[in-house]
Amino acid sequence: MIGALILTSPVAFYATNHIDLGNNASLLSEIRAPAGALFAYGLLIVTGAFVPQLTFTATLLATLLYLSYGFSRLVGMAIDGTQPSQGPLLVESASSF
Numbered sequence: 001m002i003g004a005l006i007l008t009s010p011v012a013f014y015a016t017n018h019i020d021l022g023n024n025a026s027l028l029s030e031i032r033a034p035a036g037a038l039f040a041y042g043l044l045i046v047t048g049a050f051v052p053q054l055t056f057t058a059t060l061l062a063t064l065l066y067l068s069y070g071f072s073r074l075v076g077m078a079i080d081g082t083q084p085s086q087g088p089l090l091v092e093s094a095s096s097f
């Protein structure tokens with residue numbers, strides 16, 4: 001789960017995307033806080049696959065969570081612009097799995 005990876009090792013996780021977080025405790029705390037929430041949401045979403053009473057709630061949460069991520073990326077591109085092509089980075093990331 002992405003939330004657990006960021007929560008336990010944000011520097012290493014972001015380094016895979018060539019983002020250097022350094023050793024700034026405040027920045028690391030700001031990174032870990034939403035990662036904890038993402039981890040908790042992930043647990044609820046996975047639980048919803050096995051507990052029928054939570055299926056609707058889990059589906060609604062997953063839909064809102066991932067649509068908000070996509071929408072926020074679009075807002076970020078509109079405000080900040082897009083990054084240069086990262087084709088080789090995508091191939092490198094895909095081959096690491």
